[in-house]
Amino acid sequence: MRVDKELSKGSHELIILKLLSRGDMYGYQIVQQMALLSDRAFEMSQGSLYPFLHRLEREGCLTAYTVSESGRERVYYHLTEKGQGALATKEADWRNYTNAMQQILKGGAL
Amino acid sequence: MDWAEDYISRCLRDIPKGKYRERLRRELSDHLAELAGDVSHAGRSEAEARAEALRQMGDAAALNEGFWAEWLRQPERLGYDLKRLFGGCLLAGVTFYFGMALVLIPLLIGNLFTLPGLMAGKASALQSGLNGLLEIAAGAALYAAAFVPNALYLRKAFRRRPRRPALVGGGLLLSWAVGKGSAALLMFPEFGFWNSADIARLLRNAELAWFRWPLVALSLLGCAALGWLFGRDRKRERTEETKDEA
Incomplete structure (x- = not known):
């Protein structure tokens, strides 16, 4: 299943916040989870994930910490309280958007 | 790998x-x-x-x-910018003062390391030994020698930056202000900057040529012009022009 790139662009932030609400993850893990849970509908060029993560961190929605694993330095991301608030807002916005779109697609009364 | x-x-x-x-x-x-x-x-x-x-x-x-x-939005960018601006000040300062102490003053007055002599003579040696045009030409050459390398350095340091002309021009102005501040500091002992009458005399009567208002105005204009000249991204402008034409 594939979703139009332009359509999926706006939802990356929500997806990242949602995935991190389930537990701390590093970049590659986030991409893998994103592909797995969406049946590869939300695949993105994997490198472009990092500017998203860094922006969210700069805005205080995430914090990052480094862990040494199998000889490699790995950066994990953690959802902050502010991030949880942002996630709740975005989820509500998304529901409103999809509900409204559903109404239109169903063909409501004229 | x-x-x-x-x-x-x-x-x-x-x-x-x-x-x-x-x-x-x-x-x-x-x-x-x-x-x-x-x-x-x-x-x-x-x-x-x-x-x-x-x-x-x-x-x-x-x-x-x-x-x-x-x-561009990372906090470390501010540190990067400040370091480059400071580097530009150092570069301009070194070229300006070396140019003045080792080339310009010896050339015009024929006496190496005359800065202490300049102080003792209440800064009149430079003025009295020169006619106006020569003084302006010498000053312009000295400024160009100090500010063009600085402008090139800032142009490279702020590559790909939005508002680069403002950054380059601002960096040059900062160097100029720091230069003026250093000159003032050097003159502390002689002019006694604690005394406001001395400051007024220095600025109004221009005991030092480079504190005269026309030269100050010219320096400011020069910084703005060099900022525009060296800060413009000609490659990007050309690309945009080509796009427009296409």
């Missing part, structure tokens, strides 16, 4: 050395290694795994743009 290092360095082409670049390098390196490992475990050859990993990571030039946009 030379192939990964090569790819990462292309992704980070425009990101200046510092914590953010190091962090990106570490994250991308870890990501690529894990991605290539997974593809390889799925039964692909090493070469195929590399190619697939690079494909999935995305175009290096496009990623460089994304990282660059994010670097």
